[in-house]
Amino acid sequence: MTDRIHLPDVVGKGYKDFWYFKGRYRVVKGSRASKKSATTAIWYIYNMIKYTEANLLVVRKTFRTLKDSCYMQLKWAIHRLGVDAYFNCKESPLEITYKPTGQKIYFRGIDDPLKITSITVDAGVLCWLWVEEAYEITSEAAFDTLDESIRGEVPTGLFKQATLTFNPWNEKHWIKKRFFDKADKDVLAKTTNYRCNEFLDESDRDMFERMRLTNPRRYQVAGLGDWGIVEGLVYENWEERAFDFSEIAKRENVHSAFGLDFGYTNDPSALFCGLVDTVRKEIYVFDEMYKKAMTNKMIYKEIVRMGYAKEKIIADSAEPKSIAQLRGLGLLHIHGAKKGKDSILNGIQLVQDYKIIIHPQCVNFITEITNYTWDKDKFDNQINKPIDDFNHLLDAMRYAMERFGRKVSGIQFLK
Structure with missing residues (x-):
């Protein structure tokens, strides 16, 4: 490939630790417009080109939500990096292929667990997992099943990794206890917010400022990426x-x-x-x-x-x-x-x-x-x-x- 880009101009700031971390888990909670999903999508496209034996599994709780979210976000990343000619994006079946090597991005929903456990790759190894809107996965055991799908030996220089991105609506979610409440060298637990997104315009920033003034409780979560504290539920049964x-x-x-x-x-x-x-x-x-x-x-x-x-x-x-x-x-x-x-x-x-x-x-x-x-x-x-x-x-x-x-x-x- 001869195309060249200046990566900082494409990715922006605020995610240097995320970009270079090679431990088993990258877990990013963030506010809206914190570019966590956009940065993740760019990272995967860039690194599938870099690591010619890597394949990616993208998961949400339900399969039907993937096309309008992760699939479109990855297509956007391909275009943003200017590598459209090198990728084939299909909707039936839903998958993305890096044409020079045959590496693939697979899309699955937890609502069909058999399709997750039965994935076999044509080229290279299945070594990366992206769980978008991980907050939707209320069962830690369901995540463990996903995590186990990324198994086996990887070629020298490659690494296995699961990335979770989500909005932190509820502090009682299992993700907090597992990844944020204790330090682990194999875990990058990161919080981001709209302030690190230099690609927002003034109207976007004004929206968050209005939220800060009129709805401070929501601003803490949707604006700053703090954990949501849920007390006094209206419906409990x-x-x-x-x-x-x-x-x-x-x-x-x-x-x-x-x-x-x-x-x-x-x-x-x-x-x-x-x-x-x-x-x-x-x-x-x-x-x-x-x-x-x-x-x-x-x-x-x-x-x-x-x-x-x-x-x-x-x-x-x-x-x-x-x-x-x-x-x-x-x-x-x-x-x-x-x-x-x-x-x-x-x-x-x-x-x-x-x-x-x-x-x-x-x-x-x-x-x-x-x-x-x-x-x-x-x-x-x-x-x-x-x-x-x-x-x-x-x-x-x-x-x-x-x-x-x-x-x-x-x-x-x-x-």
Whole structure:
């Protein structure tokens, strides 16, 4: 290869230790816009060219989230390094090949463990693992299985390494205890934030400054990359468990429930997909949509693609124009939620009467429910008002559950 670039201009500052570390684990928690995923992607593309026998396995909790995240991030890194001609990026199967040597980047989801353990490489060795959004992996044992997939001897000069990148929403996560709470020469545990990202413009920096002033609790995590301290969860009666949607749907007294919360630039549009057993008092969360920058037409197309266009969907009534447009596009059974005085608290109280079973593929729902807490007053006392955060799918769930309850007032909601 004759192409030359000045690497510091491409990568930027703040990741020198990360770039040169060759121990077994690189674990990076960081705020949004801290360029942790971008830097990781560039590192892998650069070093696959450098180490001609290295292959990479990229993993997220669910396979379906990989194409729009890690795969696109690695394609971006290839283009940023100016090596597009040397890589072949395929979507079926999802993989990237370095053409001069046949080295590959494989993509797998923990939701299909057999595909992880059965990987065999055509050229070289499988020596690198990237776990993106590692916070989604709630089971340390699941990570151990992944870690064991990077095994065997490697050629002289090469090294085995697992890299975990994530947002540190919850200080009780196993990652903190394992990698951050004790020093280990084989572990680089690093915290980054937006301040080391010199590629941000003024509007990006202004967003974080507004967050610092208006939402200091969120700023500590989403701005500075500190661990999130979770106290006073709104919903505690839930569990993550795989289940067969079709079998649950066959039960008597089970009804489908779909809710839609609108977002755009800073907040995602969120579709909650559930089954409600009104006798056993159980809510089964089986699917979700969770994407930013979606127009109403894009929301419609995505709901059609997911197969839910004929379902009764209860949407945020604060956007009647959006509901009308979606109905005109073909969602004939979409209706606005019946909001009113204390509707949020009444909806929460109704959901609290149910046990919530969440399918592991609903990673965004799990993230929200593990971080949705009661707000606090200026004296740090909890109040009967939830935080206005981690609530997009949970608001959508409230809308969907509206028809299963009745208005309740004068109730102490805190638990």
